[in-house]
Amino acid sequence: MYLPAGVMTLDYYQQQADAFFAATVSVDMTSLYQRFLPRVSKGGHIVDAGCGSGRDSRHFAGQGYRVTAFDASPALVQKARDYTGLPVACHDFMALHCQPPADAIWACASLLHVPENELAGVLAHLATQLKTGGVLYCSFKYGRGEVERHGRRFTDMNEQGLAQWLEVLPLTIAESWQTADLRPGREQETWLNALLKKESD
Template sequence: MSTDYYQQQAESFYQSTAFVDMIPLYQRFLPYVPAGGHIVDAGCGSGRDSLNFANLGFKISAFDASPALVELAQQHTGLPVNLCSFEQFTAPEPIDAIWACASLLHVPRAELSKVMAHLAAQLKPNGVFYCSFKYGHDDVSRDGRHFTNLDETGLSELISQLPLTVIEHWQTGDLRPGREHERWLNAILRKETK
């Protein structure tokens, strides 16, 4: 994982992400979440999305694996933020939605299916799961961070083993200034009912 990087670069990461306009992504995701529903912000980073969702009246559970980012996210949002990994997170009750924006991409490919299965187990039947990955089909290590990149085929292969189906997927440029050329795969998945 890439926790050491975020521990050392927490302040600069916070500054580069906390105020990015994410409304286009929220507009795709939130129609699938019941009003006032419970959203888990998985790998919340700066807390940007948790704060926006809370301001819209959603119940939020946020967590991150970096102690420094947990502290910054708590300061930014005024919300409790748990310090834990994806595998350690357990919701006290089934939740409506998971928001994993640019976070699961740091999970090694060999562990990704297991991690996503664990998170999906926290969802109510028909709950929704947003995730985003840098667009590609390779694994990259850069500046102390690991990236598992996915394209549409890789996403299909990944969720073929999981109780999740694709509602929609689409590509976007990076929303941070100066990085628009970087491509992302966004996906909204639904937990299948048994």
Template sequence: MSIDYYQQQAEPFYHGTINVDMSPLYQRFLPYVPKGGSIVDAGCGSGRDSLYFTNLGFKVLAFDASPALVNLAEQHTGLAISQCRFEQFTPIEPVDAIWACASLLHVPRVELNKVMAHLAAQLKPNGVFYCSFKYGQDEVSRDGRHFTNVDEAGLNELIKDLPLSIIEHWQTGDLRQGREHERWLNVLLRKA
């Protein structure tokens, strides 16, 4: 369902997200990634974050489920972006970090644990996993997109059987203009 939305809304989504300043989130994530390490941009959207990490010298593997967004992200970054779903992505070798910014929230709650387990399996030991969700406890469908909202209790439930521990979590407002009132749960996890 959400893939169809991004297929139809790829251009407006791209233009609405490409210039958002993500530096407050990068500053919390990147200290955990080895210099020149490998980062998977899971659900890369416009490719904004992939390009930022690449320009800093990280090895970036990026994917998105929407063919239209893959095309736009490739044009923006010059990288080869894979077109696949979370559970289909498997790198050739384990990676240092996964960046899943505002992407896993589209996975239905009933599938989320399995998807996160699959992604965690792609990490090296001590690898770091950033993800973010709209803050809450419910699942909603809006304008053709599915959202699984997560709060601290939901996060603990989500990872209790996974080889992941919480480094830190924090709330932020939405970084897009005019949406500052929307709350997000940001999470940094470490693989055992």
């Protein structure tokens, strides 16, 4: 998850870390990995941006990729460290600095917590941390605009909205698609998934 301008979303994850970890750590993400990993060179550097439980970081590391993971919630960072054995960092998107730039960034259900008026700046910063030709995966709850759901802020997104955000950035949509939520009992929720390619510095 990502710490937005307010503390509401962070408070949610701090208070619900155990429940969130339990609900997400075992979700089968194979269908998403199959679209993302073929675009990353073997053994390449993947940043798990807003890693939550550490589920995806653990998978990528197990496949031989070099993984940098971070999250804004101290409670989730500790759980991800315990689960992955990786030195998961505690910070937000804007504190990410990769030298040399990463091969890929995985932002699964994390950018959706960035306030809409900050999203362009966050995407621009992430683009600077990605090598030319690198790929950024992101996912949003499907729709448009900012909403509050059960103590968390979300910026919903559809294909047209994402394309508009990218107009002034060195990122292009390589692929986008909709999926149902992969968590049991949440199948009625629709997500927008996108693979963004960095075209230039």
